Amino acid sequence: MEPIQLGRGDTEFIRKVEEESRQVVKKCYQCGNCTAGCPMSFSYDYTANQLMRLIQLGQRERVLKSRAVWMCVTCETCTTRCPNEIDVARVLDVCRHMARKAGYGGVFNNMRVFADSFLQTVRWNGKSHELGLMALFKMRAMKPFSDLSLAPSMLLKGKLPYLPHRIKGRSEVAGIFKRFSEQQLKELHAQTTDDKKPAGGDK
């Protein structure tokens, strides 16, 4: 990893993470309990405790461009075991939200594509639809053959209904999504206007 110049971190990033997660990241003293219990470390570029340190140092780009923020499955082992009662999983979730808003993660980030596909079925029907989700995911992630071997037995056992269950209040649910998207757009617009001002560095 490139050396990090202390004192030149993005303090606005630290503030934002703390505000959104309602956690005090300064309290982390690097005991490493979170990482010791993390089942997903094998798939991370930075471990949980390294991410906490990077956040403390205001390393916005390093955190938000990490693979780890996408791979966390929010099992909350870290949260349960943190001696300083930091909800680490919530902090990482908030970083994932920020990475998403910043447009990081790429088109072929399967975790991202999965979340989008799932929520699309909820937006349409009011409930999630497993078969619809699979179809959307395969199409968007360009992984037509993933999990295909599971389909015959699941269909045969009637565990994957072909048609979605649509609720009566689906327009109300769609309204929630619509207003959320509008808020996101507004926020994005405000941000791009902000970005025109000179910002602090990341190193």
Added chain:
Amino acid sequence: MAEKTFAYYPGCSGAGTSIEYDKSNRAVCEELGIKLVDIPDWNCCGSTPAHQVDHVLSAALGARNFAQAEQLGLDTIITPCPACLKNQHNALEHMEEPGFAERVNELTRRPLTRKHSIKSVLQVILEDITPEEVAKHVKTPLSGIKIVPYYGCLMNRPGKSMKFDDDENPMALDRLMAAIGCEVLDFPLKQDCCGGAAGVADNKVTSRLSGRHLQVANHLGADAMVVACPLCQMNMDMRQAQANAYYGTSIKLPVFYYTQLMGLAFGIDKSRLALNKLIVDPAPVLAKIGKSAEEAQA
């Protein structure tokens, strides 16, 4: 015994991949005098994807369900699914934080008018019914089968928030399965993550994680695994072949919902327990019920 009435949130998978959980859960609750009133026209809680996208959006999806439950005049929702539980539990918790409820209301446009709570069906059975009472309903003790209880991550972690059982060594399933006569084995991975919803995005992740549970259970001599979570069940049962392929193993371990085994012990009609929906065939294990180890060998 007085009947206990709750608003019931079945969760989306209850009509699909975990249909056997919803069915057996309803049958067991009926037997135990827990009255379930389905929330009218409930919606998906957003599950893992919603909280991964935004906490306010996630809470808003849950809040609509609480608003729907207000029509029933019931303030406690119970749900069999730990993912539904966790998401909607967090929704209530976050809405206690300053300014959060207002942000949720902007999305739902339906502010809640009552105080709500949500807990798992498992918690109600353990705390309100108790294992001692459960034992009184047993007609056929499930003696002769060894099980490992697998809790998954979400139901009781972290303890200060979920306030149920122990967040490092939960015992709810151990106690209930012992109450219906199973031999319960100590399972060191009882709360280690199976990979959850990551399986759709990348099934090597779930294979790698759940494959360990299957191997340890197998090594301990378990006849079956018992779970309380649709995601755990899916990863252990539906994806068992993937885990076997990943590790080069050939384990065939049936993975039951705890309500299916309780129903069996209660003598509930098998069709209501939907045992035929399990992917790994449970018949060889079910044949062992009531037999001693020697009899089973013969």
